[in-house]
Amino acid sequence: MDKPAPRRVTIVDVARHAQVSTTAVSKVLRNAYGASPAMRTKVQQAIADLGYRPSAAARGLRGQTYTIGVMLPELRNLFFADILDGITAQLGDSDYQVLLAPGCNGEKAEARVIDAMIDRSMDGLVLIAPVSAKSRLNEVARSVPTVVVGRHGSSPAYDSVTDDDIAGAALVVEHLAGLGHRRIAHIEHHETDRVRLAEMPNAQRAHGYREAMIAHGLEDQIDIASTSYTQAGGYLGARQLLDRPVRPTAIFAGADVVALGALEAIAEAGLSVPGDISVAGYDNSALAAFGPISLTSVDQDGRQMGVNAARLLIDRIDQRDRRTAQIKLSPTLVIRRTTAAR
Amino acid sequence: MDKPAPRRVTIVDVARHAQVSTTAVSKVLRNAYGASPAMRTKVQQAIADLGYRPSAAARGLRGQTYTIGVMLPELRNLFFADILDGITAQLGDSDYQVLLAPGCNGEKAEARVIDAMIDRSMDGLVLIAPVSAKSRLNEVARSVPTVVVGRHGSSPAYDSVTDDDIAGAALVVEHLAGLGHRRIAHIEHHETDRVRLAEMPNAQRAHGYREAMIAHGLEDQIDIASTSYTQAGGYLGARQLLDRPVRPTAIFAGADVVALGALEAIAEAGLSVPGDISVAGYDNSALAAFGPISLTSVDQDGRQMGVNAARLLIDRIDQRDRRTAQIKLSPTLVIRRTTAAR
DNA sequence: AAACATTTGGAAAACGTTACCCACATCACT
DNA sequence: AGTGATGTGGGTAACGTTTTCCAAATGTTT
Numbered sequence: 001m002d003k004p005a006p007r008r009v010t011i012v013d014v015a016r017h018a019q020v021s022t023t024a025v026s027k028v029l030r031n032a033y034g035a036s037p038a039m040r041t042k043v044q045q046a047i048a049d050l051g052y053r054p055s056a057a058a059r060g061l062r063g064q065t066y067t068i069g070v071m072l073p074e075l076r077n078l079f080f081a082d083i084l085d086g087i088t089a090q091l092g093d094s095d096y097q098v099l100l101a102p103g104c105n106g107e108k109a110e111a112r113v114i115d116a117m118i119d120r121s122m123d124g125l126v127l128i129a130p131v132s133a134k135s136r137l138n139e140v141a142r143s144v145p146t147v148v149v150g151r152h153g154s155s156p157a158y159d160s161v162t163d164d165d166i167a168g169a170a171l172v173v174e175h176l177a178g179l180g181h182r183r184i185a186h187i188e189h190h191e192t193d194r195v196r197l198a199e200m201p202n203a204q205r206a207h208g209y210r211e212a213m214i215a216h217g218l219e220d221q222i223d224i225a226s227t228s229y230t231q232a233g234g235y236l237g238a239r240q241l242l243d244r245p246v247r248p249t250a251i252f253a254g255a256d257v258v259a260l261g262a263l264e265a266i267a268e269a270g271l272s273v274p275g276d277i278s279v280a281g282y283d284n285s286a287l288a289a290f291g292p293i294s295l296t297s298v299d300q301d302g303r304q305m306g307v308n309a310a311r312l313l314i315d316r317i318d319q320r321d322r323r324t325a326q327i328k329l330s331p332t333l334v335i336r337r338t339t340a341a342r
Numbered sequence: 343m344d345k346p347a348p349r350r351v352t353i354v355d356v357a358r359h360a361q362v363s364t365t366a367v368s369k370v371l372r373n374a375y376g377a378s379p380a381m382r383t384k385v386q387q388a389i390a391d392l393g394y395r396p397s398a399a400a401r402g403l404r405g406q407t408y409t410i411g412v413m414l415p416e417l418r419n420l421f422f423a424d425i426l427d428g429i430t431a432q433l434g435d436s437d438y439q440v441l442l443a444p445g446c447n448g449e450k451a452e453a454r455v456i457d458a459m460i461d462r463s464m465d466g467l468v469l470i471a472p473v474s475a476k477s478r479l480n481e482v483a484r485s486v487p488t489v490v491v492g493r494h495g496s497s498p499a500y501d502s503v504t505d506d507d508i509a510g511a512a513l514v515v516e517h518l519a520g521l522g523h524r525r526i527a528h529i530e531h532h533e534t535d536r537v538r539l540a541e542m543p544n545a546q547r548a549h550g551y552r553e554a555m556i557a558h559g560l561e562d563q564i565d566i567a568s569t570s571y572t573q574a575g576g577y578l579g580a581r582q583l584l585d586r587p588v589r590p591t592a593i594f595a596g597a598d599v600v601a602l603g604a605l606e607a608i609a610e611a612g613l614s615v616p617g618d619i620s621v622a623g624y625d626n627s628a629l630a631a632f633g634p635i636s637l638t639s640v641d642q643d644g645r646q647m648g649v650n651a652a653r654l655l656i657d658r659i660d661q662r663d664r665r666t667a668q669i670k671l672s673p674t675l676v677i678r679r680t681t682a683a684r
Numbered sequence: 685a686a687a688c689a690t691t692t693g694g695a696a697a698a699c700g701t702t703a704c705c706c707a708c709a710t711c712a713c714t
Numbered sequence: 715a716g717t718g719a720t721g722t723g724g725g726t727a728a729c730g731t732t733t734t735c736c737a738a739a740t741g742t743t744t
Contacts, residue, residue, distance in 0.1 A: 010700055021724045026702055036722060056462040057402030058700030061729040065399065067462065070444075075426065076628075081417050088444050097458040099441040102412075102430050116439040120398040120409065120462075143350075264633070286418075291606070292634050352730055363694045368732060378692060400730035403699040 009050045018046035029054060030063075060121035068313065069117035070100040071110065072128040078285045079302050080128055083149060086306020087126060094314070096123070107131055114140055124313045127151075134195050145316040147309045153199040154326050159312040161327045163300035165201045168331035169208030169252070170215070171298055172280045175333055176250045177216045179341040181278060184213065185223040185248035187237035187258050202229060205254050205282060229254060234261025242269050249277060249342045256281035256288045259295055263338070274340035284334050294337040304329060351392045360388035371396060372405075402463035410655065411459035412442040413452065414470040420627045421644050422470055425491060428648020429468060436656070438465070449473050456482055466655045469493075476537050487658040489651045495541040496668050501654040503669045505642035507543045510673035511550030511594070512557070513640055514622045517675055518592045519558045521683040523620060526555065527565040527590035529579035529600050544571060547596050547624060571596060576603025584611050591619060591684045598623035598630045601637055605680070616682035626676050636679040646671060 011029075015022040020043060027035040028043040035043075046052075056065045070087060072080045088098050099122075101113040110132050117125055122144065129150040130137060140146055141157035148160045169186075176184050186209045189202035197203045206224060213222045223244070225237035234253055238261065241248050253259035259281030266277055273279055281288055284299035308327050316322065353371075357364040362385060369377040370385040377385075388394075398407045412429060414422045430440050441464075443455040452474050459467055464486065471492040472479060482488055483499035490502045511528075518526050528551045531544035539545045548566060555564045565586070567579035576595055583590050584607065595601035601623030608619055615621050623630055626641035650669045658664065 008700095011702095012700080022701080023703095023724055023726095024722095027723090030702080032702090034722065039723080053457065053461050055403075055700055057399050057407065058729090059702075060399030061397075061403060061700080061731085062702040063729095064702095065462070069441075075417060075423050076420060078418060084417065084444050097455075097462075098444055099411075100444060102426050102440055102442060113439075115395060119395050120407070120439075350730095354730080364731080365694055365696095365733090366692090369693090372732080374732090376692065381692080397730055400699090401732075403701090403730080404732035405699095406732095 008055070009052045011052070011054070014043065014046045014050055014052045017050055018043050064123045064317075065121045066095045066097060067120070067122045068096050068098050068124045068126065068310075069120075069122040070098055070126045070128065071104060071113050071117070071130065072100060073103060073105050073110075073131070075103045078287075079283050079300065082302025083128055083306040083309070086303035086308075087310045088306075089303070090307045090310035091314075096314075107133075111136070118144055124317050126309050126313060129201070131196070131200075134199070145313060145320060147313045147316070149305055149309050150201055151199050152201070152204055153195075154324065156324060159309075159316060159325050159327075161305050161309045161312065161329070162201070163305065163329050163331050165204035165331075166208030166211065168282060168298040168300070168333075169205045170212040171331065171333040172252045172282075173209060173212035173216060173218075175296070175335065176252065176278060176280065176339065177218065179250075179278065179339065181250040181342050182218055183221050183223070183246065183248040184218065184250045184252060185225065185241045186252045186254065187225045187227060187234060187241070187262065188254050189229040189233070190226040202254055209252060223248060227258075229258055231257045231261040231264075234258035234263075235265045236261070238262035238265035242266070242271075247277075250339070251277060251279050253279065253281050256283045256285045256295060256297055258282075259297070259338075260287065260293070263293070263295075273338050278339040278342070280339055288334070288336070296336045296339040297334055298331045299334050300331050301329060350397070351394045353394070353396070356385065356388045356392055356394045359392055360385045406465045406659075407463045408437050408439060409462070409464045410438050410440050410466045410468065410652075411462070411464040412440055412468045412470065413446060413455050413459070413472065414442065415445060415447050415452075415473070417445045420629075421625050421642065424644025425470055425648040425651070428645035428650075429652045430648075431645070432649045432652035433656075438656075449475075453478070460486055466659050468651050468655060471543070473538070473542075476541070487655060487662060489655045489658070491647055491651050492543055493541050494543070494546055495537075496666065498666060501651075501658060501667050501669075503647050503651045503654065503671070505543070505647065505671050505673050507546035507673075508550030508553065510624060510640040510642070510675075511547045512554040513673065513675040514594045514624075514638075515551060515554035515558060515560075517638070517677065518594065518620060518622065518681065519560065521592075521620065521681065523592040523684050524560055525563050525565070525588065525590040526560065526592045526594060527567065527583045528594045528596065529567045529569060529576060529583070529604065530596050531571040531575070532568040544596055551594060565590060569600075571600055573599045573603040573606075576600035576605075577607045578603070580604035580607035584608070584613075589619075592681070593619060593621050595621065595623050598625045598627045598637060598639055600624075601639070601680075602629065602635070605635070605637075615680050620681040620684070622681055630676070630678070638678045638681040639676055640673045641676050642673050643671060 011022050011025050015025045025043050028040050059065055104110050104113045124145040127148045138155055138157045146158040148158050152162050188206040191197050191203050225240045227233035227237040251262055253262050259279050262279055271277055281295045281297040284297040288295035288297040353364050353367050357367045367385050370382050401407055446452050446455045466487040469490045480497055480499045488500040490500050494504050530548040533539050533545050567582045569575035569579040593604055595604050601621050604621055623637045623639040626639040630637035630639040
């Protein structure tokens with residue numbers, strides 16, 4: 001009863017059953033040129049009869065593995081999950097299977113995972129918010145079709161999909177300024193690395209904040225607390241800002257979790273939101289939408305980003321030497337109950 | 343400058359560089375018997391010199407791929423993320439790489455993903471809360487080492503790791519009864535399938551609820567709203583319960599999201615928690631721990647479940663025909679602010 | 685010194701596909 | 715009929731490993 005699993009059926013079995021050559025079967029499998037309709041149906045019948053499934057390992061040795069690897073820094077981040085949804089939706093009915101590595105935080109884990117994916121002959125890679133050195137990314141992209149999501153800057157080797165973080169920051173400042181706020185502060189994720197300073201979304205948001213403040217004639221009101229994109233970072237940043245001689249009337253947190261920490265600090269200081277201070281976040285995560293919190297936040301269409309990434313990747317797999325493209329999507333502002341006129 | 347990526351270095355290159363046979367290199371790679379220490383160091387040096395990395399595709403054709411596949415129904419579920427953490431922590435410093443398929447909800451998607459993993463010659467599979475027919479699971483487990491997580495019942499083919507949902511439900515009932523509650527209602531996930539009724543955690547929780555009520559002499563107070571494990575399901579279930587001639591004084595929701603929906607309905611009805619009604623959830627998700635919510639909930643140590651699953655899997659890969667094991671972990675109750683004496 | 689066991693290293697055959705050719709048949713046009 | 719283009723099918727050599735032998739060298743026991 002507990003039979004030891006029969007040998008897997010191979011292309012040879014199919015060929016024999018259909019009375020054709022293995023070459024013919026392979027052609028049918030790949031929709032390749034050189035197989036008559038009659039032959040196609042015959043082979044397909046045999047495949048169905050035998051329940052044949054191609055071995056990805058064997059395929060990988062010569063051709064494609066029909067596998068797309070996705071690397072993302074953190075599984076718990078819902079925004080990343082949205083991107084993933086977009087990718088899988090776009091690839092859903094293709095022959096490609098998406099596989100992802102569990103959260104790989106930090107350059108080292110990232111390198112390890114990317115190597116693992118290359119070792120497994122994946123046909124293409126989607127790197128979400130990678131922190132690796134740019135040279136490394138270029139190198140990777142040279143050895144396998146790659147799309148980078150959520151990191152600004154262009155490359156000759158990989159395509160990229162980003163959200164316009166500068167525009168997103170501007171949306172927030174504009175909204176708050178429109179409500180009459182002048183002392184609009186920002187909590188950013190501290191960044192030292194030169195390249196990242198230019199390419200990482202957090203840096204872009206801070207940059208966009210500064211530009212927008214200047215554009216609204218609020219240059220002298222620019223006030224940034226430099227902590228990290230975590231709840232603790234938000235708490236700390238807000239504490240710093242609340243201790244200023246003149247308190248800000250609005251805080252633009254670089255991420256929703258940061259805003260959450262800020263809300264905590266504000267409540268602790270006995271102040272009310274949005275009565276005393278308005279707070280806006282970034283990412284429009286489920287957290288922001290959650291009723292009792294109801295945080296004004298910038299929405300990046302993660303799903304759309306994923307869809308675009310998948311499209312670019314498939315394109316590149318088909319045509320490895322086309323020019324690289326950079327897709328930049330526009331964010332929108334979702335206004336909720338944590339921001340109000342002052 | 344945009345050089346076209348040099349050919350990958352293979353085992354043959356390493357062998358030549360180290361002046362040994364490819365067999366020797368292979369032996370060193372796998373720590374196999376038949377290689378002297380001197381030869382080991384020589385080969386390892388060559389591997390390092392050339393930056394050689396084995397091709398998983400080629401390996402898969404003969405031996406192992408050193409890849410573990412994880413299937414889980416939903417990426418956004420934080421409990422699943424905990425399990426995954428446990429798996430990767432346990433496998434972190436082994437040679438195995440964990441890859442997972444993005445959320446595969448439903449029997450069809452599940453089948454597709456499992457097939458894809460088998461096609462890719464993965465060395466082992468961890469199936470988290472699978473809904474497939476048991477016969478199918480057995481069949482899968484016969485063709486590749488498999489551990490099933492979060493589904494009760496034993497199999498001759500696969501190992502399983504579960505949390506004791508009956509005990510979890512009992513914890514809740516005991517806690518509430520201890521607070522003086524008698525009218526303790528339950529919101530369950532409606533289940534019709536026979537096998538699932540016995541094996542799925544949701545069914546076990548409802549079962550445990552019933553048993554515990556009886557054990558506390560509250561048999562005549564048993565009251566179950568049968569909806570689904572979603573926020574909407576919780577809302578609906580609570581509405582049903584609140585409409586009863588005699589309202590329950592406590593609601594045990596089968597999952598945290600369900601509790602959230604229930605809280606919504608209760609607030610809408612103008613009742614207070616825990617003043618008028620106590621509410622308890624299940625899973626102790628981040629949502630439950632979140633300050634403003636502070637939901638009493640049953641904690642399953644997902645991480646520990648993952649660790650155990652990974653251990654069992656590696657064991658089975660090493661020794662395919664050992665007896666199957668079932669590991670059952672004990673949940674604990676985390677008491678927060680949504681439950682109080684009546 | 686003979687007989688046997690163990691260690692060390694390698695040659696060569698898988699593994700299941702795809703890619704690159706070549707052969708033949710058919711067809712259309714001179 | 716001859717020439718070339720096109721369609722159809724297959725033979726076979728890769729691809730990069732692991733596995734299964736086997737042989738030689740070395741060590742150990744009689």
